[in-house]
Amino acid sequence: MERKSLIKIKPKKYKNGDVVKINFMVMHPMETGLRKDKKTGKIVPAQYINNVKFEYNGKVITTINVWESLSANPVFTIYMKIDGPGELKVTFTENTGEVNETSTKIKPKG
Amino acid sequence: MQRREFFKKLGSAAAITAVIPMMSFAADAKKQAGPNEFSYEKALDVITGGKGAKASPKVSLKAPAIAENGAVVPITVEVESPMTESDYVKAIHIFATKNSNSRSASVHLTPANGKAIFAARIKLGSTQDVIALAEMSDGTFLTATQSVKVTIGGCG
Structure with a gap:
């Protein structure tokens, strides 16, 4: 299933050598497998993101192992050093084995 | 009768x-025990290899003292480090001690990050301690603890 995801870089204008903040957001229910459906009384099966990988120009800069205790619609905030123009790719895997990815272009000015 | x-x-x-x-x-x-049960003591043993960790002012963990809704508790972990090839933070682990699976996230960093900061929002089942464990490149483990009072639990 396609998940809505977004990468935000703060500040918007940056130069080579700057350390910028990366916000990565996913629309995801993050079911723990403990919650009961109130209508049917059955336990909702667990479905959560278990791995997030940040790649900058093909080089892995950060990997995050995640378990079910992250909130629904998670936001991951990390920092990154700008090192020339290129692409930031984020790959995220779910416990069901599903893999999705999203990317954004890095364009430093000056 | x-x-x-x-x-x-x-x-x-x-x-x-x-x-x-x-x-x-x-x-x-x-x-409520759940399939992924994992206690904090066990997780600490697995990560540090039985060495244990010590509290340090280098690690700062920002979390609200009182969380109205346990389903969304914002936390920020910052570790003081120059983040160079010889001295950097290898990983930041976040634990919620009383959740059935105490592990929340393990962030593996590299010198390319520039700053050792991680922020996310976690779920807390009840009032408990949140612990941040930083793994440094020289093999030491530093922790910071913050207790969070939860009025409405967020797990299930």
Whole structure:
């Protein structure tokens, strides 16, 4: 299933050598497998993101192992050093084995 | 006589209806354990290899003292480090000590990050301690602890 995801870089204008903040957001229910459906009384099966990988120009800069205790619609905030123009790719895997990815272009000015 | 028997039956029926919800509640409490149960002590042992960790002012963990909703508790972990090839933070682990699976996230960093900061929002089942464990490149483990009071639990 396609998940809505977004990468935000703060500040918007940056130069080579700057350390910028990366916000990565996913629309995801993050079911723990403990919650009961109130209508049917059955336990909702667990479905959560278990791995997030940040790649900058093909080089892995950060990997995050995640378990079910992250909130629904998670936001991951990390920092990154700008090192020339290129692409930031984020790959995220779910416990069901599903893999999705999203990317954004890095364009430093000056 | 009929009236007396009727009251006897009514009494026993009332006792049964009072017991049944208690039994079902006990069954619910057992199910809460979940398939991924993992205690904080076990996780700490696995990550540090039995070495243990010590509290340090280098690690700062920002979390609200009182969280109204346990389903969304914002936390920020910052580790003081130059983040160079020779001295950087290898990983930041976040634990919620009383959740059935105490592990929340393990962030593996590299010198390319520039700053050792991680922020996310976690779920807390009840009032408990949140612990941040930083793994440095020289093999030491530093921790920071913050207790969070939860008024409404967020797990299940």
